[in-house]
Amino acid sequence: xxxxxxxxxxxxxxxxxxxxxxxxxxxxxxxxxxxxxxxxxxxxxxxxxxxxxxxxxxxxxxxxxxxxxxxxxxxxxxxxxxxxxxxxxxxxxxxxxxxxxxxxxxxxxxxxxx
Amino acid sequence: xxxxxxxxxxxxxxxxxxxxxxxxxxxxxxxxxxxxxxxxxxxxxxxxxxxxxxxxxxxxxxxxxxxxxxxxxxxxxxxxxxxxxxxxxxxxxxxxxxxxxxxxxxxxxxxxx
Numbered sequence: 001x002x003x004x005x006x007x008x009x010x011x012x013x014x015x016x017x018x019x020x021x022x023x024x025x026x027x028x029x030x031x032x033x034x035x036x037x038x039x040x041x042x043x044x045x046x047x048x049x050x051x052x053x054x055x056x057x058x059x060x061x062x063x064x065x066x067x068x069x070x071x072x073x074x075x076x077x078x079x080x081x082x083x084x085x086x087x088x089x090x091x092x093x094x095x096x097x098x099x100x101x102x103x104x105x106x107x108x109x110x111x112x113x114x
Numbered sequence: 115x116x117x118x119x120x121x122x123x124x125x126x127x128x129x130x131x132x133x134x135x136x137x138x139x140x141x142x143x144x145x146x147x148x149x150x151x152x153x154x155x156x157x158x159x160x161x162x163x164x165x166x167x168x169x170x171x172x173x174x175x176x177x178x179x180x181x182x183x184x185x186x187x188x189x190x191x192x193x194x195x196x197x198x199x200x201x202x203x204x205x206x207x208x209x210x211x212x213x214x215x216x217x218x219x220x221x222x223x224x225x226x227x
Binding site: 034041042043044046049093102103104105106107108110 | 148150155156157158159160163203214215216217218219220222
């Protein structure tokens with residue numbers, strides 16, 4: 001149990017385009033989903049907390065208009081990187097949490113902006 | 115907010131030896147402490163966790179200890195094997211912060227043959 005999927009696993013796009021990443025909890029209902037960003041050889045940096053049916057809570061320094069988060073159901077959250085630029089290239093990982101606290105991570109999406 | 119420090123940043127051990135990774139946290143209200151293992155290019159995987167009402171927890175070769183007074187917790191891996199080589203992250207969470215985890219900076223463990 002506790003499987004989280006993420007799609008796509010890898011995406012290459014041109015500068016200025018928008019990219020949508022999906023995060024799904026496959027066998028449980030996630031009351032909360034989290035979006036992280038990870039640069040090579042660095043730790044996980046929380047970008048935002050997504051609660052079903054309400055607005056996401058963004059961490060300090062993360063632009064909400066740049067990284068749009070939608071959590072339309074208890075099993076799906078999406079992150080859209082708008083007007084992507086090369087500095088947005090990174091490994092984006094979602095996690096899904098339950099009321100029992102444990103977070104389960106998706107496999108990640110490697111974004112490369114040319 | 116919570117701040118988690120993790121040491122060492124890299125750790126090399128011989129196969130069969132033990133490995134210890136230490137973390138400290140700043141928020142005394144934190145009450146949940148998971149450890150994640152991340153292999154290169156893969157997702158972090160939960161390997162063990164401990165709650166603040168427990169001082170120690172063990173699962174086969176892996177154990178975690180928690181000292182609430184000192185606000186530090188440690189991961190112990192015994193009889194290390196090459197497949198234990200990975201990056202390990204500790205994290206801390208306060209139930210009052212919507213399940214948000216604060217991660218340590220990671221420890222790259224290399225188990226040498």
